[in-house]
Amino acid sequence: DAGITQSPRHKVTETGTPVTLRCHQTENHRYMYWYRQDPGHGLRLIHYSYGVKDTDKGEVSDGYSVSRSKTEDFLLTLESATSSQTSVYFCAISESSGRQWEQFFGPGTRLTVL
Amino acid sequence: AQKVTQAQTEISVVEKEDVTLDCVYETRDTTYYLFWYKQPPSGELVFLIRRNSFDEQNEISGRYSWNFQKSTSSFNFTITASQVVDSAVYFCALSEVAAGNKLTFGGGTRVLVKP
Numbered sequence: 001d002a003g004i005t006q007s008p009r010h011k012v013t014e015t016g017t018p019v020t021l022r023c024h025q026t027e028n029h030r031y032m033y034w035y036r037q038d039p040g041h042g043l044r045l046i047h048y049s050y051g052v053k054d055t056d057k058g059e060v061s062d063g064y065s066v067s068r069s070k071t072e073d074f075l076l077t078l079e080s081a082t083s084s085q086t087s088v089y090f091c092a093i094s095e096s097s098g099r100q101w102e103q104f105f106g107p108g109t110r111l112t113v114l
Numbered sequence: 115a116q117k118v119t120q121a122q123t124e125i126s127v128v129e130k131e132d133v134t135l136d137c138v139y140e141t142r143d144t145t146y147y148l149f150w151y152k153q154p155p156s157g158e159l160v161f162l163i164r165r166n167s168f169d170e171q172n173e174i175s176g177r178y179s180w181n182f183q184k185s186t187s188s189f190n191f192t193i194t195a196s197q198v199v200d201s202a203v204y205f206c207a208l209s210e211v212a213a214g215n216k217l218t219f220g221g222g223t224r225v226l227v228k229p
Contacts, residue, residue: 031215033217035219042205042207042219042221043217045217050214056214058216088157094214096215101215103149103161105151105158107158108158
């Protein structure tokens with residue numbers, strides 16, 4: 001199994017509070033991603049990183065920011081949580097090996113915004 | 115923009131029946147990867163298979179098989195002789211290799227295998 005952990009695994013918070021989710025990898029992969037999963041939508045990309053301090057927006061980035069100060073950590077921040085951000089959040093890592101790409105997912109974080 | 119469509123939202127079968135999951139994709143890229151992931155009730159995402167756009171060879175792995183056809187932009191997945199443990203949500207995904215392997219997912223197909 002790929003070495004990806006997410007913390008916390010579950011969180012309940014109130015509207016308007018800041019929330020930070022952490023993704024940690026031990027694989028030294030260059031690429032890291034944050035996706036959210038909602039019923040009927042599959043997974044959608046929020047932000048991704050292609051190296052330390054190099055990040056870019058995904059499909060549903062509004063209301064989220066990210067930071068990557070070390071290869072192994074990728075943080076997702078909700079500056080002011082809203083009920084529409086209640087979701088399951090998955091971190092993923094990816095690396096290329098020749099012409100092959102691998103992408104592995106963390107266990108997920110279930111966030112509830114009341 | 116890339117798009118992945120899984121038209122079947124839910125499939126219910128009786129154990130030992132075969133199940134085929136459809137996946138149709140849209141992309142302008144000439145180089146891309148297609149994936150299938152399984153999400154059991156426990157919630158984790160389990161990687162099943164990856165195919166690159168240069169390799170249309172179909173594959174069988176145990177009770178799983180995949181049918182990749184570039185001409186119809188389809189990447190279908192079949193479970194032969196289904197078992198209760200196959201009950202899960204299955205996601206098809208398409209990667210943008212030129213853009214850091216970002217994945218675009220289909221909406222998922224829930225498979226329920228009844229004993």
